[in-house]
Amino acid sequence: xxxTLTAAAWEAMYAPYDQPTYQEVLDLLMxxxxxxxxxxxxxxxxxxxxxxxxxxxxxxxxxxxxDQASAARDPLPRNLIPIRxxxxxxxxxxxxxxxxxxxxxxxxFRLYFEKLRDAGAQRLITNARRRLSVEEVDLQAxxxxxxxxxxxxxxxxxxxxxxxxxxxxxxxxxMDKVIYEVANCPQCTRD
Numbered sequence: 001x002x003x004t005l006t007a008a009a010w011e012a013m014y015a016p017y018d019q020p021t022y023q024e025v026l027d028l029l030m031x032x033x034x035x036x037x038x039x040x041x042x043x044x045x046x047x048x049x050x051x052x053x054x055x056x057x058x059x060x061x062x063x064x065x066x067d068q069a070s071a072a073r074d075p076l077p078r079n080l081i082p083i084r085x086x087x088x089x090x091x092x093x094x095x096x097x098x099x100x101x102x103x104x105x106x107x108x109f110r111l112y113f114e115k116l117r118d119a120g121a122q123r124l125i126t127n128a129r130r131r132l133s134v135e136e137v138d139l140q141a142x143x144x145x146x147x148x149x150x151x152x153x154x155x156x157x158x159x160x161x162x163x164x165x166x167x168x169x170x171x172x173x174x175m176d177k178v179i180y181e182v183a184n185c186p187q188c189t190r191d
Contacts, residue, residue, distance in 0.1 A: 034096050037057065037099075040060040041060060043066070050080040055079045087115075092119035098122065099121050109129065113139065116139055121139055124136070130161060143183040144180060151166025151175070156182050
């Protein structure tokens with residue numbers, strides 16, 4: 001199979017998430033939030049978010065998906081702003097308070113993280129690091145360097161997660177409850 005997909009092949013593979021996944025995101029939103037939905041797709045979650053928050057910017061690079069979603073029978077909520085563009089290069093609005101990134105196979109996590117943080121956003125709601133579950137990431141929290149902790153679970157700024165092994169005698173059950181937010185994990189140097 002070719003490593004490059006045509007737009008039609010990509011579209012055929014497109015599958016939105018299920019409602020329980022969207023609900024995990026919705027449960028983390030607050031009425032004062034201004035959301036930047038990265039890779040908004042068919043606007044299904046963006047429409048739901050717009051019912052809860054102050055404003056939703058929905059960025060989608062696939063013009064046909066965005067056009068179909070915008071042309072749906074139900075008009076878009078007034079506080080939902082669809083934007084046709086590539087989130088990698090699109091300037092993130094400075095009033096954004098939270099980013100939403102539902103993309104299990106995201107290869108640009110660090111870029112989106114930094115762009116959101118630089119735009120002043122406080123949080124990122126995503127499944128990009130843990131793949132199957134939704135998490136809320138504090139964009140403004142300090143990160144430690146990977147080599148600054150001895151052992152345990154980590155989530156890196158690059159989007160990778162994992163376990164840093166150490167001496168078995170140092171392990172405690174409480175360590176399962178801690179995830180270190182780190183920078184410069186071993187996978188960062190491979191990218």
